[in-house]
Amino acid sequence: MKKRIFAALTCLALGISLLSGCGGGSGSSGDSGSQNAGGAPSGETYTMKMHLSIGETDPVYKSAEVFAQTVSEKTGGAITVELYPSSSLGNTADCLEGLSLGICNIVYESIGNLASLSTLANIEAAPYMYSGVEHWRTVWEGEVGQDILTKMGEECNMVIMGAGLQGIRVMCSNKRIASPDDVKGFKLRVPTIPIYLDTWTWLGATPTPLGGSEVFTAIQQGTVNGAENGLTNIASLSWDECCDYIIETQHVYNTDSFVMDKGYFESLPAEYQTILQEAAVEAGKYCTDLVLQANEEVRPEVEAAGCEFIDTDVSLWQAALDGFLEEKYPDLLTYADAIKAADPAK
Numbered sequence: 001m002k003k004r005i006f007a008a009l010t011c012l013a014l015g016i017s018l019l020s021g022c023g024g025g026s027g028s029s030g031d032s033g034s035q036n037a038g039g040a041p042s043g044e045t046y047t048m049k050m051h052l053s054i055g056e057t058d059p060v061y062k063s064a065e066v067f068a069q070t071v072s073e074k075t076g077g078a079i080t081v082e083l084y085p086s087s088s089l090g091n092t093a094d095c096l097e098g099l100s101l102g103i104c105n106i107v108y109e110s111i112g113n114l115a116s117l118s119t120l121a122n123i124e125a126a127p128y129m130y131s132g133v134e135h136w137r138t139v140w141e142g143e144v145g146q147d148i149l150t151k152m153g154e155e156c157n158m159v160i161m162g163a164g165l166q167g168i169r170v171m172c173s174n175k176r177i178a179s180p181d182d183v184k185g186f187k188l189r190v191p192t193i194p195i196y197l198d199t200w201t202w203l204g205a206t207p208t209p210l211g212g213s214e215v216f217t218a219i220q221q222g223t224v225n226g227a228e229n230g231l232t233n234i235a236s237l238s239w240d241e242c243c244d245y246i247i248e249t250q251h252v253y254n255t256d257s258f259v260m261d262k263g264y265f266e267s268l269p270a271e272y273q274t275i276l277q278e279a280a281v282e283a284g285k286y287c288t289d290l291v292l293q294a295n296e297e298v299r300p301e302v303e304a305a306g307c308e309f310i311d312t313d314v315s316l317w318q319a320a321l322d323g324f325l326e327e328k329y330p331d332l333l334t335y336a337d338a339i340k341a342a343d344p345a346k
Helices: 002-019 059-074 092-098 119-125 133-140 143-156 194-202 212-221 231-236 262-267 270-304 314-320 324-328 330-341
Strands: 046-051 079-084 106-110 158-173 187-190 206-209 226-230 245-247 253-261 308-310
Touching (some): 059 106, 059 158, 253 262
Parallel strands (some): 187 206, 245 308
16 A cells, blocks of 8 residues: 555664664574584574464564564574465464464464463453553563463463564544443444453444454445554554544553464474574564554554544543453453553552
């Protein structure tokens, strides 16, 4: 899409500048016939396929490129990570299942997609957990987030690495919505993740789970009257072209992580495991920076497409969701309390 080219080039330039500082590190291959520090015979190579649901212009894809290039550099080319954007390997659920079968080796997606394997993954989409970006960073770039990722990994038999802000979710709609009262009966597309369905049912909407690729047509045909996602995702998927309004609810801070099958990950040389983990952390931080920058850049483009931004009193939405976790997801309360206690503004 032509209107995205400038933003995409800006992201790419920033990515190149970051990569110039990514040299060095612990990953290196030994001389011919020797073994490196992790115990892998020199000359042994790995090709890893990575699933992404987003397209190549999305900031998340740019951070995946950083991950791939960092891993290649630090392993001396022993690991090649091939990126498969736009769900070209299959949908996210199938690719997560396919990790243990070797259909793909890495899934880079929001951790809420693991909810069918670990109920703890629902914490990613629990509404109104954060006071702002710095609160989110404190959680997911610190001990609380790492504890959650470790626990989820144990429950899923997977290794979950790094954390990047995919976006702050807002609504795109063909109806002007100013408060929770306005969503009563509203046909809203939600991801195929139960907590989204439960959240919007609680608010009185009529949520419809659909895959991301189905949304544009569903809005055009009136199957749904709107959707919710991060602003950059809304723009990259062109949902702004079939909606009149962006409602700034900011109800969920999506968190992306790199997910690998535990058995496959642990079969790799220890040195390579460390490199993958460190690259995931750095790529996650880079993703957050890119998304925040892209949000600023894409807003005027979305407005130019004809969407009006509607400011809404977030406290009204928070009040409408009072008691939601306690009733619907009581097992998340311990982690929700830990997240809220980590707010640096307190």
